[in-house]
Amino acid sequence: MHELGIVFYIIRDVKKVAEENAVKRVATVVMNIGEVSTIVPEYLTDCWRWAADKEEILKGSELKIEPITALTHCDNCSKDYPTLAYGKTCPHCGSPNTWLLQGNEVEIKQIEVKT
């Protein structure tokens, strides 16, 4: 299970921040997940429930996911387009000379805590 491994990294980072800020309990963890990050949001929240409940400070905490739309930039015509619909080929000019602008994020945005 790919998402479970990711959850362990989130837990490690969140626990570190919680310790540094003398947090008693984490209520919510907000994640920014890019559309092409290969993370399935439902699996991530399922794994979160299982793993977070094993940590005293994270028991019952909610994992909220804010998706980030994937956008690709074309170096040939300088336009941006949605990656999911068109992949690596620019729909405006047909060039393959493109790169991912955003949408690959697996980022902890913020946590809501009780101190």
Place this chain on the structure above:
Amino acid sequence: MDQVKVIEIKKSIFEDNDRDADRLRSELKQSGVYLLNLMSAPGSGKTTTLIQTINLLKDKIRIAVMEADIDSDVDAVKIKSATGIPSIQLHTGGMCHLDAEMTRQGLSGIDLKQADLVILENVGNLVCPAEFDTGAVRNAMILSVPEGHDKPLKYPLMFSVCDVVIINKIDVMPYFDFDLEKCKEYIHMRNPKATIIPVCAKTGEGIDTLANWLLQEVRDFQR
């Protein structure tokens, strides 16, 4: 009463690992040890390909192997008995990949003064290992013919992080309608710079090309 507050983090979960991997890479550069991260799906022939390649190289450079699996030590035992080189087994404890920290722990079990090349055989998986930088100098992957020539389209990240793609089991191409040219085209769509080496680990075809590529890499790295 407890106070509720929001702490902003805005941090990629890969950030710590990426930093750790860069650190490991520069340590390895200083000690002149070339680390190759070898990835693939389960059953692609990683271990057999390694044995053939190592047997061509072991008189020219000093090699060690780290086998990463969720469980068992069959691969480490097989490498050691077929090549005679040092080989250790790492267990990921259920995790589907290795990260830089786990790689560092594995390397501590190897005498690096006695090694020019360390090959890390990553967990058989085309998704997670691509996301976690191990600190290796180069990433390689094996795609075997029965998996199909369309895999670069299905696992874009894996193919875009690999410097070399080894296509294994080319002796059975006619039975699987495997289109080698299409496959090369798809790989280059993901990574225009990827080196592609077709081999058959069973018959030994192409293994010399792979061994020469690796030997040149190690020599350039140590120069």
